[in-house]
Amino acid sequence: MLAIVLALASAIGYGSSDFAAGLASRRAGIIQVTLLASLASTVVVAAALPFAASHPPSAAALAWGAGAGLGGTAGGLALYFGFRQAAFSVAGPLSAVGAAGFSVLAGLLFGERPTALAMTGIVLALPAIVGVSASAASADRKAEIPGGEEIVGDEENSPGATDGPGRGPGGTLGRPAAGVLGGLIAGAGFALLFIGLDRAGPGSGLWPVAAASVAELASAFGVAAVTGNVRLPGAGTRRLAVITGATGAAGTILYFFATHEGFLAVTAVLTSLYPAVTIVLARTVLGERLTGLRLTGLALAGACVALIAVGGAG
Numbered sequence: 001m002l003a004i005v006l007a008l009a010s011a012i013g014y015g016s017s018d019f020a021a022g023l024a025s026r027r028a029g030i031i032q033v034t035l036l037a038s039l040a041s042t043v044v045v046a047a048a049l050p051f052a053a054s055h056p057p058s059a060a061a062l063a064w065g066a067g068a069g070l071g072g073t074a075g076g077l078a079l080y081f082g083f084r085q086a087a088f089s090v091a092g093p094l095s096a097v098g099a100a101g102f103s104v105l106a107g108l109l110f111g112e113r114p115t116a117l118a119m120t121g122i123v124l125a126l127p128a129i130v131g132v133s134a135s136a137a138s139a140d141r142k143a144e145i146p147g148g149e150e151i152v153g154d155e156e157n158s159p160g161a162t163d164g165p166g167r168g169p170g171g172t173l174g175r176p177a178a179g180v181l182g183g184l185i186a187g188a189g190f191a192l193l194f195i196g197l198d199r200a201g202p203g204s205g206l207w208p209v210a211a212a213s214v215a216e217l218a219s220a221f222g223v224a225a226v227t228g229n230v231r232l233p234g235a236g237t238r239r240l241a242v243i244t245g246a247t248g249a250a251g252t253i254l255y256f257f258a259t260h261e262g263f264l265a266v267t268a269v270l271t272s273l274y275p276a277v278t279i280v281l282a283r284t285v286l287g288e289r290l291t292g293l294r295l296t297g298l299a300l301a302g303a304c305v306a307l308i309a310v311g312g313a314g
Contacts, residue, residue: 003267014247028233036242090176091183097304099191196208202260
């Protein structure tokens, strides 16, 4: 039961992080947001480390943690890219289904045996992907994000569609296929994060999470340096980027403890419920509307995650 509670709390952390990231990445460059979010995440983990440092970590635990961090950075960049291209309700659920599915397959390779119910959940991911990827009719709308900045978007393009790089005034998103691709790549990256933290083992305290945070920060800085983006985002976006990193760090810490209280196949898929939090926030805070087809896709995505969780628990 503790593993389930921790995994669901982790989902809340990740969902809140993705909501803030979605807003931030539409107001500033993806790399700038990722760099500041990674810095904030590292600070949070460093503050928590003395309370759960345990004995000195093994080299293997640190290596798994670092690999997890690299996967998390790749997944985050892909997800933020997806958020810039299409609605929250496209990239977010796809990343969750991918992370859950890959994690279950990894658990199978490591000796876990998902039941037929769990495998049914994985199969249901296919129609879920079709549903959440479907186009919707445009309907111009305005919303207001926290802090009072007005944003202009439409039902297809989702909230927060501001004039980003390469867009002129009134530019919109409108590349759902790119959003799908970003979500799928993000799912693979997040699966590596989940698997790496699981394989790091519980005997080294939070050191594997610290290694993951350092790897995330180093890789984000490397990408920023190569692309010439080693700078802070605008003042209005910094708070959102910090919230992204802080809540994401909380989600990672909670998941790390959850996965060592239960099976990878269970904790990973429960944590993968995070898009539900993102979409609820987008609906309640920004008024994002969902078409019937996308709602069906989201329902199937939720069903597949639930089936994987229940089957894995068996």
